[in-house]
Structures are given as structure tokens and as C-alpha cells.
Amino acid sequence: MGVQIGEIVPKRELSFKDLRGKVIAIDAFNSMYQFLATIRQPDGTPLMDSTGRVTSHLSGLLYRTTNLVEEGVKPVYVFDGEPPELKSKTIEERRETRKEAEMHWKEALERGDIEEARKYAQASSKLTDEMVKESKELLDYMGIPWVQAPSEGEAQASHMVKRGDAWAVGSQDYDSLLFGASRLVRNLTLTGRRKLPGKKTWIEVKPELIDLREVLDKLGIDSEKLIILGILVGTDYNEGVRGIGPKRALDLVKRTEKELLEELLEEKVTQWREIFSIFSNPEVTSEYSISFRKPSRDKIIEFLCEERDFSRDRVEKAISRLEKSMASLSQSSLEAWFS
DSSP, X not given: OOOOXXXXXXXXXXXXXXXXXOEEEEEHHHHHHHHHHHSBOTTSOBOBOTTSOBOHHHHHHHHHHHHHHHTTXXXXXXXXXXXXXXXXXXXXXXXXXXXXXXHHHHHHHHHTOHHHHHHHHHHTOOOOHHHHHHHHHHHHHHTOOEEEOSSOHHHHHHHHHHTTSOSEEEOSSSHHHHTTOSEEEESTTSOEEEEOTTSSOEEEEOOEEEEHHHHHHHHTOOHHHHHHHHHHHOBTTBOOOTTOXXXXXXXXXXHSOHHHHHHHHHHHOTTHHHHHHHHHSOOOOOOOOOOXXXXXXXXXXXXIIIHHOOOXXXXXXXHHHHHHHHHHHHSSOHHHHOO
16 A cells, blocks of 8 residues: 555646656565456456466566557566565565455355455465566567565665666556655556445546655755654555545645654654655665667467466557567667667
């Protein structure tokens, strides 16, 4: 879920023309959970091959990444490493939530309630180590770079933006702002029509930009106070302080003297200094390279069609689009873009 500060954060709609030619460091786990949740059969069953292996994540990576490249975006996927110890409670709570959702999904299927089944199925999505391995392998065959973070993927992606190796972080969560990323792009892999939960209403989802400088200027705070605001609201490493939402948290960090604010944190969030350090001094690496390569048509077809039952016709069309888009971005030849 990440830190829930969306209601006070200024954002503006983007077109893909604004992102053309820009490297976006995409939170890989965030995107793959989107794929696993949304790319499903009407009753909520994920896409699977003939052996029962889930393939929703691979479908999302192939087609939506191809769409991004076709729009002129240069995606780099950043994968999570070992999470901080303080995140263990959140991870366990998410695991229990998925187990409960899976139980409700099966019950809804037995009742024949397809709409309810799909809702619970989306919440039951599980990302396994094997899925992560498969995703990296497919990206290699597609010629799309990926980076392995030592710890939090959003921290690593934010580090890449701060170094100038990427223009923005691509994620649905706002945590990258607390990690110091100058720009965050949301809805990057969710664009298109989306059904509102529990309603028969569809909305158009478009990319949106959150600029850290604009956020800080509008809220009238600095980066350190933004982190404290997030801790008060609640992060992946702590529960929020009861009765304090984003607006009240903003008022507190703006109007309360530093000593009094620290006293409140000491009382309500015992490990707040460690949490602050996770955001202000995260574990990241500068040992990575961003290199785009020619897609391997044969490898992609073997991996998806021969081994996982993807439609050969659809996959070949996607590969052709990917190759054409890369050539178009280079304005002359593939090699110009792969340098």
C-alpha cells in the first residue's frame, strides 16, 4: 500500500508525448502485482499455461512494456531485494489478507457470484520467487534492462532518479517521494479504461506526474518534514498514529516545534528514528547498468509460446511492434538506441 498521502499531494495529468525518450525506473513488484490482479479470467482465475503455471505477470510484461516502448518511453524495471526488518509485520499482514481473500474467492465461485469472485481474486494475488525469475528472464529476451535492488525497489529507483540515470520513478505508491525522488509517474502501466470497484462504471486512467519540488512548495515543508508526515500517517514500517490523517499530519509538522514533534513521535512511534533513516539513508547500490538491446525473437517465442502456451500470432505481433518502436525511437537504426 505504501504511505497514503495522495489526498494532499499535487499532481498533474501527463500525455505519453511528455514522456517520450525518457527513462522511467519502474517499481517492478508494484507493476507485477498490478498484472496479477487485473489480467485474469472473468471469474478471477489468473492466466495459466497447460501445466497450471500462472502467466498473468508475463502477459503484462510483454504487452504493456511493448505499449510503453511504442509510446517512446524507455522502461527500466527495478526489483525489490531483502526488505528492512521493520517491514516484517506489514508483509505478514499482507500475507494474511491474501489468504483471506483467496478463501472468499473460492466461496464466491461456489455460489456462482462471478463479480464478487473476481473482486476477491484480485486481492489474493501472490508474487512468487519463480515469477520474479521468469520476469527477469523475459525482460532479458525483450532487451529491456532491469536492476536488482539490495533492499526496497522504490528506494533504488529513487536513487537512480537522483543520480540522473532515470527521469522519474514509475509506481502507484508515493513512497519514492519520501525516498527523495524528484519525480514520480503514476498510472504508467495502468493506462486505459478501468472499472471502479463495486460499480458498473468505467473511468479513463491516464499517467500523472508528481513533482517533489511542487509537493514541498505547496505543502510548505521540506523533505525531512515530509518523511515525518509520512510516519505520522503510517508507512510500510509502522502503523499511523490513531486519529492523524494526511491533513492533520501536515498541520502538525508545519506548526509544531521540532522538540515537541519528536516527543510525540517518541510516544506514539517508538522506532520512528529507524524508520526515518530507512527513508533518508536507504540501502541502495550504484553498481548497475542501463542497456537496451535488440529483442531476441526466437527466445521470446520459445519462452512464451513453446513453453507457456501463449498465442504465437499475438506474441509475434508484439515483437514486431517492439522492434519497430525501438527503431523509431532511434530515428535511424536499432543500434543508435542500444548504445
